[in-house]
Amino acid sequence: MSGAASVERVKDRATGLDKFVLREARGSSVEVYLYGGQVTFWKNNFGQQLLFVSNKATFKPRKAVRGGIQICFPQLGNHGVLEQHGFARNRFWSVDESPPPFPVATSNCHIDLILKSSPEDLKIWPHSYEFRLRVALTPRGDLILTSRIKNISSDSKPFQFTFAYHTYFSVSDISEVRVEGLETLDYLDNLQSRKRFTEQGDAVVFESEVDKVYLSAPPKVVVIDHEKKRTFVLRKEGLPDVVVWNPWDKKDEEYKSMLCVGAAAIEKPVTLKPGEEWIGKQEISAVPSSYSSGQLDPELIRRMHTI
Structure with a gap:
């Protein structure tokens, strides 16, 4: 590994769970738990936490950690006998000792994890799979998650799944935040029985x-936090949809400081025949600048040209 970048496996003192800490030379860092394959902390060069994790989050198996980036597979939502948002976020992952080659080497500072079918899970979702997850931190502090899901069934049956990177961003005040890149798109409203509507505003x-x-x-969506003067630029590949969620629960003031925006494949489930593999990637940059109506400031232009 070049420079001062490092990947360290540690046991969290507070939770007793194993996690990996990725650090880049300029000071950015990421924490990834084996439980859920979940990124919980992503800090920039100044040590500022960019993801939201609830103060009430419990790091106890069989319950997902509220916050960070949850891996939702093989479903998003609550359907049938599967757990809410699928079981991947509630399982212990393993280190992938022999990951396949990736199309493009985005960063040397990364960790490869793998989740396989268990006898318990086969009872509720009878499909054999291998789910490989790479979490990478670039020298510029960008966070990249790449998922590779393969059907390893010995029979001839395909399987279907939906998927999402349920990404909790830390924001100053939800009323000061806007999402651009989704205007004029159709969306499914889960608050109205998944009815289909068209976005009318010039931003969300x-x-x-x-x-x-x-x-x-589109392949790029931005989350603009006016008060923090910070823009999250989210790029995606292999994931046609985007999930946007805020609970607006006035009994819990935390809703003001979080917003979920994540790449997903929901409307059209992914179908894999035996031996086939699917790849879905989400890359996030946190830029201390403004972005509006397609006009990029010089710093953001420079960052995007070097990615």
Whole structure:
């Protein structure tokens, strides 16, 4: 590994769970738990936490950690006999000792994890799979998650799944945040029985509870936090949709400081025949600058040209 970048496996003193800490030379860092394959902390060069993790989050097996980036597979939502948002976020992952070659080497600072079918899970979702997850931190501090799911069934049956990176961003105040890149798109509104609507605003803003799946979204979406003067630039590959969620629970003031925006494949489930593999990637940059109506400031232009 070049420079001062490092990947360290540690046992969290507070939770007793194993996690990996990725650090880049310029000071950015990421923490990834084997439980859930979940990124919980992503800090920039100044040590500022960019992801939201609830103060009430419990790091106890069989219950997902509220916050960070949850891996939702083989479903998003609550359908049938499967757990809410699938079981991947509630299982212990292993280190992938022999990951396959990746199309592009994005960073030397990464960890490869793997989740396989268990006898317990086969009873509720009878499909044999291998789910490989690479979490990478670039020298510029960008966070990249790449998922590779393969059907390893010995029979001739395909399987279907839906998927999402349920990404909790830390924001200053939800009323000061807007999401650009989703305007004019159709979306499914989970608060209205998944009815289909078309986004009418020039950006997505928040004045009440939101739980939507935007369909056939562009490869880049931005989350603009006016108060923090910070823009999250989310890029995606292999994931056509984008999930946007804020619970707006006035009994819990934490809703003001979080917003979920994540790449997903929801409207059209992914189908894999035996031997086939699917790849879905989400890359996030946190830029201390503004972005509006397609106009990029010089710093963001420089960052995007070097990615």
